[in-house]
Amino acid sequence: MSALDVKDLSVSHGAITAVKKLSFSIEQGQLAAIIGSNGAGKTTLLRALSGLIPSSHGTATWNGKSLLGEKPEDLVRAGIVHVSEGKSVIPELNVKENLALGGIWRKDKKDVAVATEEVLELFPRLRERLQQSADTLSGGERQMLAIGRALIARPQLLLLDEPSLGLAPLIIEQIFEAINQLRHRLNLTVLLVEQNAMSALKIADVGIIINVGSLVTSGPSKELLADANLRAAYLGY
Amino acid sequence: MIIIDTLLIGLSSGAIYALMALALVLVWRSTRVVNFAQAGQAILSTYLGYEVMNRTHSYWISIPFAIVGGAAIAAFIDAVILRSLAKRSHKGSVSEIAPVIATLGLLGLIRSLTGMIWGNAYVQYISPLSGKGYMIGKHTIPFSPQNLIIVIGALLVMGIFATIFKFTNLGLALRAASFQPEISRLAGIRVDRIRTIGWAFAGAAGAVAGALVTPTTYLSPNSLDLLLVSGFVAAVIGGLDSLIGAVLGGLLLGVGFAFILQYIGASVTFSAAFIILIVVLFVRPRGILGSKVGRRDA
Numbered sequence: 001m002s003a004l005d006v007k008d009l010s011v012s013h014g015a016i017t018a019v020k021k022l023s024f025s026i027e028q029g030q031l032a033a034i035i036g037s038n039g040a041g042k043t044t045l046l047r048a049l050s051g052l053i054p055s056s057h058g059t060a061t062w063n064g065k066s067l068l069g070e071k072p073e074d075l076v077r078a079g080i081v082h083v084s085e086g087k088s089v090i091p092e093l094n095v096k097e098n099l100a101l102g103g104i105w106r107k108d109k110k111d112v113a114v115a116t117e118e119v120l121e122l123f124p125r126l127r128e129r130l131q132q133s134a135d136t137l138s139g140g141e142r143q144m145l146a147i148g149r150a151l152i153a154r155p156q157l158l159l160l161d162e163p164s165l166g167l168a169p170l171i172i173e174q175i176f177e178a179i180n181q182l183r184h185r186l187n188l189t190v191l192l193v194e195q196n197a198m199s200a201l202k203i204a205d206v207g208i209i210i211n212v213g214s215l216v217t218s219g220p221s222k223e224l225l226a227d228a229n230l231r232a233a234y235l236g237y
Numbered sequence: 238m239i240i241i242d243t244l245l246i247g248l249s250s251g252a253i254y255a256l257m258a259l260a261l262v263l264v265w266r267s268t269r270v271v272n273f274a275q276a277g278q279a280i281l282s283t284y285l286g287y288e289v290m291n292r293t294h295s296y297w298i299s300i301p302f303a304i305v306g307g308a309a310i311a312a313f314i315d316a317v318i319l320r321s322l323a324k325r326s327h328k329g330s331v332s333e334i335a336p337v338i339a340t341l342g343l344l345g346l347i348r349s350l351t352g353m354i355w356g357n358a359y360v361q362y363i364s365p366l367s368g369k370g371y372m373i374g375k376h377t378i379p380f381s382p383q384n385l386i387i388v389i390g391a392l393l394v395m396g397i398f399a400t401i402f403k404f405t406n407l408g409l410a411l412r413a414a415s416f417q418p419e420i421s422r423l424a425g426i427r428v429d430r431i432r433t434i435g436w437a438f439a440g441a442a443g444a445v446a447g448a449l450v451t452p453t454t455y456l457s458p459n460s461l462d463l464l465l466v467s468g469f470v471a472a473v474i475g476g477l478d479s480l481i482g483a484v485l486g487g488l489l490l491g492v493g494f495a496f497i498l499q500y501i502g503a504s505v506t507f508s509a510a511f512i513i514l515i516v517v518l519f520v521r522p523r524g525i526l527g528s529k530v531g532r533r534d535a
Contacts, residue, residue: 050423076425084423092416093409101413104406105425153425 001064003028003189004157009058011041011048018044020213021058026206031183031190033204033221035197035234041213042193043085046159049191050082051075062157077105079156086165087142089149091135095126098134098145102152112152119148122178140171144178151182157189164196172196176203197234201225209234242379243499244492249384251491252391256446257468258475258483259395260439264311266415266478267435269333274314274340275443276465277347280458282307282440283447284351287362287456296364296452303448304441311440314343316433351458359460364452387449394445395484398438402480411435415478463507467494470514476527485525 002025011019018041026032036042048055051072060067062080072082089098099119103112120127123144129137134145143163150158160179164172180203183190194200201207201221209216209230216234217224224230257275264272286303290296319336326332366382402408413421414431422428446468447461454460471490475482490513497509517524 052419052422072422073425073427076423082423084420088420088423090413090417090420093413097409097413100406100409101421101424101426104410105427149424 002026003030004060004062004191006049006060007058009045009048009055009060011044011053011055013044013053017056018213019048019055022210022213022215023058024208024215024218026189026191028189029183029187030205031180031188031192031203032206032208033197033200034191034193034208034210035195035200036210037195037234039212040210042210043161044213045210046082046084046161046191046193050080050159052082052084073105076153079154080159081150081153081155081157082159083146083150083161083163085161087139088146088161089134089137089142091133094131094133095137095145096130099126099149099152102149106153111154115152115154119151122151122182123148139167140175143167143171143175147175147178147182151186155188157191158183160190160192162193162195164194164199172199176200179203198225238376239499243495245378245380245384246498247492247495248488249380249387249491250494251471251488252388253446253450253464253487254467254471254490255484255487256391256394256442256449257464258471258487259398259480260443260446261468261472262475262477262480262483263398263435263439263442265472266480267411267432267439268315268319268336270319270336270340271469272340272439273337273465274343274347275439275468276459276461277344277351278307278310278314278440279443279447279461279464280351280456281310281347282444283362283451283456283461284355286444286448287355287360287451290362296362300445300448303444307440307444307447308437309440311443312433312437314340315436316429318343320429320433348458355458357458359455359457362448362451362456366452368453383449383452387453390445390449394442395480398442398480401438407431407434466507466510470510470517473514474517474524476524479524479526482524482526 004026006025007023009019009022010017022045034042034045047053049060049067051070055068067075067080099116103115106112125141126144126148129141134142137145163175167175176199179190182188192200192204201224204221206218207221207224208218209224211234217230260275261272264270282303285306286299289302290299293299318339322335322339323332326335364383366386368381368383370377370379370381402412410426410431411434414426414428418428446464451460467490471486472483474489475486493513494506494509498506
């Protein structure tokens, strides 16, 4: 049994079926990159998996337990944490408060403190800006803050929606490097949704390519990167 | 001396406006609803206080009952009525306006309910504190022990709220949920529950306003209606989503009214509220402390 198992999943967005009968699975500790262009249904997929929107058909399970129909706030408690698109931070709060949100529901306050310290070591720039409003951060710093907040919840499955969006290439490299380090260190299972196919597949174990809501192909990311036809058609380089 | 006297009058009534504005802002921030029922809720909790006072013969014992009652009424309105309304209304402009209309309906409902239970006649909710102004030398200032307790009570409520919002996890959750409900849910905050707590705080603030101001006047099912208008104008002056703004707006409005009353006349005070409201909306629609997105992302 795979850790994350999605079968025949369909999700509608108003009148449009944004995700159509999508099936894929990920093993424990793997990093899977979901690649697709704008409008491919990637964000809709993550929003359905994290409970923000309902699905219309199919199943999705995490270690055998269904994710569908659960509320996001309950899924967070079950270790499934979604970092939504567009630097998911609260600009009206300062950096420290944004981080505190990550552990606000947790009973083990000692471990929240330990986790917070780990995040500040991983992203030292956040430590320098603890009292600053999140509004004043750069795009890369905001992404660090969003991921940092997610880590303080001690996730098992991390759903990352386009962490590279709007970032400079050098920053993208740093963020992806951090994601890669983290998942090995914490044995995280990661579902990474990206338009930036190259950067994502470089750190991913498996790639899942989708187009207008349907699966195109999936497989080990090295093989996908080597496939010249795929590269031309979907990976865009 | 007249200027100081006028300021003192304004300070006391401004403190009450500030409490009412605080109640409206708390609800606006947590659910983006302009709560017209707030006047009704405050009346109902004040009548609860009045009942307790009739039985215990103590104004001081009645106040905590009014506060808890006010919080419970507000929590009930949000958790039972508005939440099920939200589940039934679809997205779009109707879902935004439906809760506001519902609060208007509730205002009427609560008013007639209190009328049925307690009658429409004016009754006295009496404080043991004197309503007569302090004497300074031979001059009686228009500021009584009851006015003093109004100002102290209002400051106390504001201080408690400020402490909760700034220094506790509950306050952090309240702020986060009001700014970005979706991100808050993804962070694990039970936003529905937090919103209801925001409503309960608002209900408590309104109850304090009702219990403190009523001994200076009288109690009837619509005796706090004008307070709703003043509270709303104060909240708009303050920016509608700023707690400090609500307090400043209330005090400014109270002092402004006092001066209009003193130097222009009683007949224009009420219309002055609307003129101030319109001027603020034209000149500074964000209010004095409102955030840039305060009114847009409704």
